[in-house]
Amino acid sequence: MNWELSKKLTARLQKIAAQVTIGHRVADIGTDHGYIPVYLLKNKISPFVIAGDINERPLKCAEDNIAFNNLSHCIETRLGNGLSILKPKEVDTIIIAGMGGLLISELLNSSKEIVQNLDTLILQPMQAQSELREYLVGNGFIIEKDILVREGRHIYEIIVAKPEERIKAIDPIYYEVGLYIYNNPRPLAMEFIDRKIKTTREIIRNIGENVSGPSAEKLKEMKKKLKKLEEVYLCLQR
């Protein structure tokens, strides 16, 4: 096995990895070789990844790859069925790639508590793609993206979905900076956020510290906004 492959993913795996939001903790369910977890860590996309598989042999393969890349401290391997290896809110994104659409929907259906607390699901079904889409739409998910990727003679389908509640529970800062800020070229997005940080600091300075009533409320609101903007900036910096 050539572990160097994990640095340069195939087109399909590359496209799947590209859907991960920077800063998200990820679980790769059915990881097999563990290429995606290694890639996400090496490229500073995720701070922490759980690599799961139901079979010992592929999990051992992933463990060897992770150890070869000195990443055992930030990629945890877990043996088990689907999402049952996870605790609620342990990760923000799950990837399930290279399995059938029916199996993927069964795995989602049998771990509802885990799934409802996720931010993003990145799914790459090999068959029964339409059944999986139908399952998602009928069970409280919003399909955000449908992506095609060519690899050799195959055209693979990648589905990016979100639990509906997560859409409603969006952090208000993303109304300010845009829901897809992380999709923009990094320097442009950082400059954009930096300008907002400077403007907010200016407003805080102008309000001053010893205020009461509506001004105190405004100060609190602006400080909260500044903290959120700084968090977005940090994520862009990673």
Ligand SMILES: C[S@@+](CC[C@H](N)C(=O)[O-])C[C@H]1O[C@@H](n2cnc3c(N)ncnc32)[C@H](O)[C@@H]1O
């Ligand atoms: C074809 S490989 C796909 C590997 C990788 N995700 C990819 O897309 O290249 C499928 C992997 O899923 C694992 N798998 C199958 N059923 C599973 C389940 N119910 N829970 C977790 N892993 C499973 C298999 O052991 C195998 O390693």
